[in-house]
Amino acid sequence: MQSAQAKIAAIGHFLLDRLFPPVCLACRKAIVQHGALCAQCWQKMVFIERPYCERLGVPFAQELGSEGLLSPEAIANPPVYGRARAVARFEDGPARQLVHRLKFGDRLDLAGPMGAWMARAGSEILVEADALIPIPLHPSRLRKRKFNHSGALAEAISRHCGVPVRHRILQRIKPTSSQIGLSRNQRALNVQGAFQVKPEDRLAIEGARVVLVDDVLTSGATINAASRALLRAGAVQVEALVFARVVRE
DSSP states (O other), rough: OOOHHHHHHHHHHHHHHSSOOOOOOOOHHHHHHHHEEEEEHHHHHBOOSSSTTTTTTOOOOOOOOSSOOOOHHHHHHSSSSSEEEEEEESSSTHHHHHHHHHHHHHOOGGHHHHHHHHHHHTTTHHHSSSEEEEOOOHHHHHHHHOOOHHHHOOOOHHHOOOOOBOSSSEEESSSHHHHHHHOHHHHHHHHHOEOOOOGGHHHHHTOOOOEEEEEEESSSHHHHHHHHEEEEEHEEEEEEEEEOOOOOO
């Protein structure tokens, strides 16, 4: 017999579908269920799957025959964080649309499905994590945007994996300018010293394994700067989980 809770949920879904018919998250075309992509947008979404660099999470162009391989970039210029994982390539398909709508279009409803994809893409690093730490906004930018998109993604991921979110551990103390259009070196200088963990908060992450959460990984400068602050504060392991990442051929 169907439980009362299940019946209530079914009624709720029915009413939701009648009031707000489900549409594709990317193109807004009518679809069967909420929180999904239509068939066309799904085909355009370039998901990142193995084989990829185990450190940077950048896909290799071809199968190389074994797991655990590192890309030349990871060997020549290893990141501060341990491993990075991403759902899809940022340059291609609907991934860019979803990121921009969440970040600049006040589409908080996108955080749920995007976070669900991130939880699956980052399952191997989430299973070892003690805390999720979203990349914070500077207070002045947070006042303008009203919400932190990375925090919304972290909350959605937490609902799927059970790892708690620690919103206030990492603070952005430097009002950095936009990274758009900057070179790799300029990006690194722009975020140098941008993050800190207050002395009174260090006990909360001392000895902890943490996963930084953000929407996009481009050069890695922001996540590197945040990782340094967390490692200095006593974290023993810092990984990165993003929705999309830039892949340079």
